[in-house]
Amino acid sequence: MNTQLKRREVLAGMAGGAALLSSPAVLRAAGNEAIKMGTFFSLTGPASLFGPTQTACTALAVDQINAMGGILGKQVEIVAGDGGLSPAEAAQAAIRMTLQDKVDFIVGSHNSAVRQSIIAAIKGRVPYVYTPLYEGGECAPNTYVTADTPQQQVKPALNALNEMYGTQKVYLIGNDYVWPQKLNERAKEYIAAFGGEIVGEEYAPLGPGNKFDDAVTRIRAAAPDLVFISLVGGDNVNFNRSFAGFGLDSSIRRLSVLLEELTLFGIGAENSDGLFSSMSYFTAVESPENDAFKSQYAAKFGADGPPLSMLGADAYSGTHCAAALLNAAGSNDASAVMSASNGLSYTTATGTAVMTNRHVNKDIYLAECNGVAFDIVKSFKGVAHGETCSV
Amino acid sequence: MDGLLVAHGLNISFEIVVLALVSLGLAITLGLLGVLNLAHGEFVMIGAFSAFFVQSQGWPYLAAFPVAILACGAIGWPVEKFLIRPLYARPFDAILATWGLSLLLREMVEFFFGRGFNSVAQPIKGTVNILGADYPAFQIVVMLAAIALIATIVFWFLRSVTGRRIQAMVDNPDLAKAVGIPVDALARNTFVAGLCLAGISGVLLAPIVAVHPSMGIDYVLKSFFVLVVGGLGHILGLVIGSGVIGGAEATVSAIIDRTSGYSFVLILSLLFLWRRPNGLVAR
Amino acid sequence: MNAPVLRFENLTGGYGSIPIIREITGRVERGSCLCVLGRNGVGKSTLLKMLSGHLPAMSGQIALNGRDITSLAPEKRHDLGVNTGLQERPVFDGLSVKDNLTLMQSDQDLEGCEPFFDAFPVLKDRLVQLAGTLSGGERKILSFVRTLKDNAPLTLLDEPSEGVQPENIEHMANFICKHKANGQSFLVVEQHLHLAEEIADGFQVLDNGRSVLECKVGDITRGELVQQITV
Numbered sequence: 032m033n034t035q036l037k038r039r040e041v042l043a044g045m046a047g048g049a050a051l052l053s054s055p056a057v058l059r060a061a062g063n064e065a066i067k068m069g070t071f072f073s074l075t076g077p078a079s080l081f082g083p084t085q086t087a088c089t090a091l092a093v094d095q096i097n098a099m100g101g102i103l104g105k106q107v108e109i110v111a112g113d114g115g116l117s118p119a120e121a122a123q124a125a126i127r128m129t130l131q132d133k134v135d136f137i138v139g140s141h142n143s144a145v146r147q148s149i150i151a152a153i154k155g156r157v158p159y160v161y162t163p164l165y166e167g168g169e170c171a172p173n174t175y176v177t178a179d180t181p182q183q184q185v186k187p188a189l190n191a192l193n194e195m196y197g198t199q200k201v202y203l204i205g206n207d208y209v210w211p212q213k214l215n216e217r218a219k220e221y222i223a224a225f226g227g228e229i230v231g232e233e234y235a236p237l238g239p240g241n242k243f244d245d246a247v248t249r250i251r252a253a254a255p256d257l258v259f260i261s262l263v264g265g266d267n268v269n270f271n272r273s274f275a276g277f278g279l280d281s282s283i284r285r286l287s288v289l290l291e292e293l294t295l296f297g298i299g300a301e302n303s304d305g306l307f308s309s310m311s312y313f314t315a316v317e318s319p320e321n322d323a324f325k326s327q328y329a330a331k332f333g334a335d336g337p338p339l340s341m342l343g344a345d346a347y348s349g350t351h352c353a354a355a356l357l358n359a360a361g362s363n364d365a366s367a368v369m370s371a372s373n374g375l376s377y378t379t380a381t382g383t384a385v386m387t388n389r390h391v392n393k394d395i396y397l398a399e400c401n402g403v404a405f406d407i408v409k410s411f412k413g414v415a416h417g418e419t420c421s422v
Numbered sequence: 423m424d425g426l427l428v429a430h431g432l433n434i435s436f437e438i439v440v441l442a443l444v445s446l447g448l449a450i451t452l453g454l455l456g457v458l459n460l461a462h463g464e465f466v467m468i469g470a471f472s473a474f475f476v477q478s479q480g481w482p483y484l485a486a487f488p489v490a491i492l493a494c495g496a497i498g499w500p501v502e503k504f505l506i507r508p509l510y511a512r513p514f515d516a517i518l519a520t521w522g523l524s525l526l527l528r529e530m531v532e533f534f535f536g537r538g539f540n541s542v543a544q545p546i547k548g549t550v551n552i553l554g555a556d557y558p559a560f561q562i563v564v565m566l567a568a569i570a571l572i573a574t575i576v577f578w579f580l581r582s583v584t585g586r587r588i589q590a591m592v593d594n595p596d597l598a599k600a601v602g603i604p605v606d607a608l609a610r611n612t613f614v615a616g617l618c619l620a621g622i623s624g625v626l627l628a629p630i631v632a633v634h635p636s637m638g639i640d641y642v643l644k645s646f647f648v649l650v651v652g653g654l655g656h657i658l659g660l661v662i663g664s665g666v667i668g669g670a671e672a673t674v675s676a677i678i679d680r681t682s683g684y685s686f687v688l689i690l691s692l693l694f695l696w697r698r699p700n701g702l703v704a705r
Numbered sequence: 706m707n708a709p710v711l712r713f714e715n716l717t718g719g720y721g722s723i724p725i726i727r728e729i730t731g732r733v734e735r736g737s738c739l740c741v742l743g744r745n746g747v748g749k750s751t752l753l754k755m756l757s758g759h760l761p762a763m764s765g766q767i768a769l770n771g772r773d774i775t776s777l778a779p780e781k782r783h784d785l786g787v788n789t790g791l792q793e794r795p796v797f798d799g800l801s802v803k804d805n806l807t808l809m810q811s812d813q814d815l816e817g818c819e820p821f822f823d824a825f826p827v828l829k830d831r832l833v834q835l836a837g838t839l840s841g842g843e844r845k846i847l848s849f850v851r852t853l854k855d856n857a858p859l860t861l862l863d864e865p866s867e868g869v870q871p872e873n874i875e876h877m878a879n880f881i882c883k884h885k886a887n888g889q890s891f892l893v894v895e896q897h898l899h900l901a902e903e904i905a906d907g908f909q910v911l912d913n914g915r916s917v918l919e920c921k922v923g924d925i926t927r928g929e930l931v932q933q934i935t936v
Contacts, residue, residue, distance in 0.1 A: 207539040240637065269631050296538060298541060
């Protein structure tokens, strides 16, 4: 595998060298050209709610990187792509981005199906940093994951709720696609590990918004201690509103794994009793680094800027990670970046993170909803990501 | 166990009633005027945002109804006059035009309220126990209000002078003009009334669902399925279509899961389009 | 002499851009009936639809009591006193007979229809039936009653006797003559002479979209008329 990769890289390098030699214009321009960063954020589609904060946080990171001298001595320029496209369209956009726009690296925040098609399209030609929480297991060459993994996001939270409230019987509900299904596989392992029991599992289709009255009725009948929710966006809002509307919020706790400030605002203060979220970023995290990040964000975008949330903070950290990777490797050459990645430390919204096996060990927070705000109830320091990608 | 059956029964009834209410407005514009209004869901969304707006101003929930009617009317009137009226005889162009309108309305609401989710507090809190099943009190009220609204409109349509003139206009436009019915104005009022009805259902649904600019898409598709199954011939088709679509989806969802319920409805609608394009109650 | 109730001059028009009638001129005097005759497809209905406002005039002018109504919509012409009975689909099939008769009233009062019910008892027997279930002739009678019962100053009728039984055609003729005596005016398109002979004060014969004969009722023999419309 590795030797094959190397051979391909060498061949690509030779082809690239030949191209450079045969076109001196490119060579001349290279000296003062900007370095191009391709982005895939959710500009359209069901996750487009998160697009503005992703774009804004990335712009903030690029400002900071440029002020510090840029990447490889060049100023960073953004080539914006849409991560809300279908996987096939995203693949085409990624090919255009690498061959036509000639981006030097890509940062993406989108669903896993789009991630897989982008990886297949760019074939490791440029470094690709993937930032939002995901189901784990991505080890494609020249791909770097700053996202929360299940071992980070799910395991400590399930254990903590079990310790604090004795939540043994768990009901799983998620949307019907790869992330919730794989995440639930892992969740079942963690639940089995503390002797818990799965009393129900169901999936709702992605697409037009669902009503969850029937699911809530089934949950009431199954009488779990905890509902583990991997619904996204509008479905997450609708489910939690139904759940509280039927009065289950007073007796059954909920842990949602994609619940940040924007979604919680839709769920509403009166429906968030006993609702928990577990992630590596909340605006409520109290640390000097987060305070600095928030004030810089406010200074750049003012009070009317896109509301800050986890998916934006992730894109911010991912952009810093990409800059650190290229600067440490001295180029965007795949093997150089791959070997520079191990042990690399870079700036995040809440401090500094270290990359190993092309994933990131990080601090994780368990937050309980208090109206439409999060109260951090537990912090888990330096949680291992549990992934085993080669470098 | 009894309570569980009652709970599922209430869920299915709620789904059917809400579907019938949302579809009624679409049935008016499509069945009576021949315009497949793809922006119908956006008027539901505008109704829901009216409820959100009213709440953010600190006004009582009931104030959302006149606000929604005003908003839908103020948008619907010029839309009918400048966009829909020239296209009454060109149904395909009208579909494209209303699709464009739906994008525009979404952008407009996004401009004022942002792209995020909003929450409208339930005006009636808590649950009531019905035959052993705890059911949200507000959803009972919504169900009753929706049934009352549908019954009133159907009764009015069949019994009032204006209702009969609308039937006459749909039945035979040339003759309607000859007997002196101001067809243009009547068609406009009917269209706007259909939109206002969508707005009213948005107000009723706002406290139950996620309120956001793209929420309308959730409603227009299923309403269209209702009309495919029920047919446009008679008000009865709406009731039957809602029963079949809402009932089938809720029942299959209750027995298996949501994905199966959704697929079942999709297949059912495709079968109808293929084998019985005029629906169960043909014109 | 008074101005005519209806005057049309050099009317040209049809469907789309193809004219079906060309430069037709005519008039209807107060309290009189003009019968427009001609074979099938010569443009009689086109003329009537242009007079009622259902088809636009490409050129020419229409005046009602001296007022130009050439570009008015049908419902506006109705408000000015023009009642029209159409040839095809003359009633609202989806409404009951009663609703057909009372559609434009605020109440459901049938008093104005009573004299007609005496002549056409079939309507009274079927008040609650949907008009679409009536026979072709019965629909024509319903349309006739609906058009005449309001005593409009000008009534336009397109083949009112089509499919109607002879004794009922007699009743129609009687009603029209009675209304003429009250000062109401008529323009009636007919293909057959049965009704026309009994009600007409003047004839206008069309052929190939043009007016080929205009005359008063006494100026022409039946034989000549028959020849004109069967050639």
